[in-house]
Amino acid sequence: MKKVLETETIGVIPPHKRHGKPSDLFAVWVGVNMLLLTAITGGLGTTVFNLPLVDAFVALCIGCLVGGLAMALHSAQGPHLGVPQMIQSRGQFGSYGSFIITVLVVVIYMGWLASNLVASGLAFSNLVPGMATWQGILLLTAANVLVVIFGYRAIHFMMKVGAILVGLGFVWAIVMIFYGGHVTAATFSQGEFTIAGFTGTVTAAALWVVAFAPYVSDYSRYLPQGTGNKPAFWATYTGVVIGSMLPMTFGILVGSCIQGNDIISGISLLLGPAGAYLLWSATITTSFSNAVNLYGAVLCSITAVQTFKEDFIPGAKARTWYAIVLGSIAFVVGYAGHDNFLSMLMNVISLIFFTITPWTAVNLVDYYLVKGGSYDVDSFFKRNGGIYGKWSMPALISYFVGLALQIPFLKTDLYTGPMVALLDDTDVSWIVGLVLTSILYYLISSKPGLGASASYSVSK
Known part of the structure; x- marks a missing residue:
């Protein structure tokens, strides 16, 4: 039981508890994406954005390939430092500066968690006669909490199961749609x-991948320290x-073959009884793999508290209570937003890119170009x-300037910037934020008087 139940939370993983190999990361990041929400996000290309099938596919490829680079570069930090991603972020932003980012990340986790709960809750209501969507959401919330209570090993195991169970199901379903004659010449035109x-489809796909960045190291931090950057990077990236x-x-594909934008109902319509298997397997897998969002929210919440309570490095008991509280909040959010699911999803996407892109830029530039992976x-x-102080002005200036630079290019339900109309109604805010924040942070990070430390070292 002790071997199955994770006893660590945000502390440094000691050498004797390090285990696994890079290929484990491949299985995790394949399995964690075997979700209905992943399919729905991809389906935006042919439903919400109304692109031709081939164009939507190209856009998805570009988004995943580009977003995967940033995400995998974060993952490579885990084996070296042995701490969760947002703890490591204190090396760039300082203890109090990182607190601000950590709270924002908790909000993002909860948005993804609730979105996944709604997607699977809707699937359950389609599969189980008489089951209301809220009941499906509640059931899945309980499953997420259970996995987080067991922790790291349970998540890895469930991701491997999902990679096989649902991965093969998606391959088979794609073949069946073509074989069943649902795809015709008209489908492509x-x-x-x-x-x-x-651009919207590229953004949706890239965001789906980049959104893992704030917690990707949470799943690589247990690997032996000598794993190396490249093996961890490639295993994560390909996965x-x-x-x-x-x-x-x-x-x-489903979006191009149905009327409207209800991907879940479209699966049953196109595949019949075979669609029920895919919905069941994907829903069951989601009930466990969505735990990565709850797990990350728990670690970040503990990190936020530890900012002001230095000796607060709790274990499994605290993780349990945090999981129950945050899971309950996610249930309420999911229930409240399930009637306007696609709108909620698009708003979550906009929020994530707006807040995460400048952080990603600062973190990657600092780790790979400024400090070369050497931290205390x-x-x-x-x-x-410690040597990073409470506030790191280079990081904070770069982050908030990066946020400000994105605003004119931002397109959301709440606000649309003036540059959007000039760019043919296209949101390129995340590209602006990523590129300009990276350049700005690199230029000012070593300027005297801004709080940059002169020496950095890994201390285990």
Whole structure:
């Protein structure tokens, strides 16, 4: 039982508890994407954005390949430092500066968690006669909480099961749609290519992958320290790209073969009884794989508290209570938003890109170009930030300037920037934020008087 139940939370993983190999990361990032929400996100290309099938597929490829680069570069940090991603972020932002980002990341986790709960809750209501959507959401919330209570090993195991169980199901379903005659010459010609639609599909796919960045190291931190950057990077990159593209391709295919935008109902319509298997297997897998969002929210919440309570490095009991509380909140959010699911999903996508892109830029530039992966890990856990201080002005200036630079290019339900109309109704805010924040942080990170430390070292 002790071997199955994870006893660690946000502390450094000691050498004697390190285990596994890079290929484990491949299985995790294939399995974690075997979700109905992944297919729905891909399906946006032919439903919401109304692109032709081939154009939507190309856009998905570009989004996953580009987004996967940033995400996998974060993953490679885990084996070296042995801490969760947002603890490591204190090396760039300082202890209090990182607190701000960590709270934003918790909100993002909860958005993804609730979105996945709704997608699977809707599937359950289609599969089980008489079951209301809220009942499906409640059932899946309980499953997520259970997996998080057991922790790291349970998540890895469930992801491997999902990679096989649902991965083969998506491959088989794609073949069945073609074999069943649902795809005709007209299927490839319907829809209309627009720059806004193509860019929107690229953005949705890239975001799906980049959204893992704030917690990808949570699943690589247990690997032996000598694993190396390249093996961890390639195992993560290939896993997340393949894992994302498979269900997303299925999603755009279903979207191009149905009327309207209800991908879940479309699966049953196109595949009949065979669709029921896919819905069941994907829903069951989602009930466990969505735990990665709850697990990340728990670790980030503990990280936020530890900012002000230096000796707070709790174990499994605290993880249990945090999981129950945050899971309950996610249930309420999912229930409240399930009637306007696609709108909620698009708003979550916009929020994630807006807040995460500048952080990703600062973290990657700092780790790979400024400090070369050399950090004082002990300082991560000090209330005063150790050698990194409470506030790191280079990172904070770059982050908030990056946020501001995105605003004119932003397109959401709540606000559309003036540059969107000039760019043919296209949202390129995440590209602007990523590129300009990276350049800005690199230029000012070593300027004297801004709080940059002169020396950095890994301390285990």
